Amino acid sequence: MTDYESSTAFLGEWGRFQQTVFFLLCLTSVSNGFAIIAVIFLTATPQHHCLVPADLNLTAAWTNHSIPLEEDDTRGGVLVPSQCFRYKLEDIRSFSERGLLPGVDVNLSSVATEGCLDGWVYDQSVSHSTITTEWNLVCDESWKTPLTSSIFFLGVFTGSFFSGQLSDRYGRKIVLFACLGIQAVFTLIQLFSSSWTMFCIIHFVVGIGQVSNFVAAFVLGTEILSPRVRTVFSTLGMSVFFGFGYMMLPVAAYFIRDWRMLLVGLALPCLLLMPLWWFIPESPRWLLSQGRVEEAVAIVKAAAKMNNIEPPQVIFSPLLKELQVQKKTPHNFCDLLRTRNIRWISITLWLVWLVPAVTVDPIIQYSDPADTHEYSCHCLLCSFTQRNKPPWKRILELFPFGFGGDTGLCVIMGYVSLVVKASQSLFNFHRGRIVFADCTDFTHKLGVFGHNT
DSSP: OTTHHHHTGGGOSSSHHHHHHHHHHHHHHHHHHHHHTHHHHHTOOOOEEEOOOGGGOOOHHHHHTSSOEEEEGGGTSEEEEOSSEEEOHHHHHHHHHTTOOBTTTBOGGGSOEEEOTTOEEEOOSSOSBOHHHHTTOOGGGTTHHHHHHHHHHHHHHHHHHHHHHHHHHHOHHHHHHHHHHHHHHHHHHGGGOOSHHHHHHHHHHHHHHHHHHHHHHHHHHHHHSOHHHHHHIIIIIHHHHHHHHHHHHHHHHHHOOBHHHHHHHHHHHHHHHGGGGGTSOOOHHHHHHTTOHHHHHHHHHHHHHHTTOOOOSOSSGGGHHHHHHHTTOOOOGGGGGTSHHHHHHHHHHHHHHHHHHHTHHHHHHTOOGGGSSTTGGGOGGGGGGOTTSOHHHHHHTTOOTTTOHHHHHHHHHHHHHHHHHHHHHHTTEETTEEOOOOGGGGGGHHHHTOSOO
């Protein structure tokens, strides 16, 4: 739509309408940042060891030595209780009844071991309850923990492909709020999961809704806002609000240590965002592409009223003939590589996004809050929540050079993330217009890229 910008130029660039759309759409990305790393806390694996039934009536000595010791390579070879084995109960009960002492009368290295046939005992000092402790996803079942995260991001991957197509067909606003609803409802349904399999199936659907509402909000903002404002919106606005939600989850998880209650907290932002339906308009560009000119005109006139501007009598008449031609021109994934200009932009953006996907994100996604200092590695602000440390030391740990520690490492990774995000933003400009290379939303290029594509 080559003349859309000129047809709506009378609205200005930063009136009350644009401010409202900007901040409300950015606000929707808080829920995405809030939920994207939730799987880290939902699947956290606390310290654990085999359960030894109390009805065995073992002596105190054998109760304390019922779990064999193993070297922990992560702690410099320190001997720690085994997490997956115990001494064979029949043997140690026999030793206990005969009054033999472990390590004195019995050489523990010669005692047979067995698996945790009666379950596990979990340390609750960090997480009171996770899906790992709920369904014992440890030892032989430990492979299910990383698979849970993979299934969620498989849903994100799936939603990335279909969200653009759905928003093309049904509208950006409908897809945005429908996916917010899907994310909220299915997150609440997860509360009633009776098995790991059920949890993962629902988690897949949550992943679909999680990314779809972000894509829809991103496209909606770039289509409504003026060129200069949409540049800030797409490169800074969405990222800052997303990052805010990203930081708030560790704070919430610090106070909510039960996985079911944490799911309630994850659904809450989505539910609170639903009333924004009455304040966020549909994209006039999309309405025009569907031939719904009257609705597009009504939105633009409402925007003019909010900005205290008198709209012209005729707004989109020069675009009517162009709309007739564009409506007959289908677009698909191949258009991302069709021309030299778009092909270069697409490949560049794919490579730029690959950097955080294979460097920073895996460090975050596969970290375990049970192995950190009170969640500090997931949020810089959480360095102030570390107990048993004086305030001055907590403040110093914010500086990685010279002070070290887990928090310092996280600050370094934060710097890396900022550099990567900045490099992404540099590629989001092209001759004064914002560009993006999401393959599912390329059909909006006529309104977003401008006419020199």
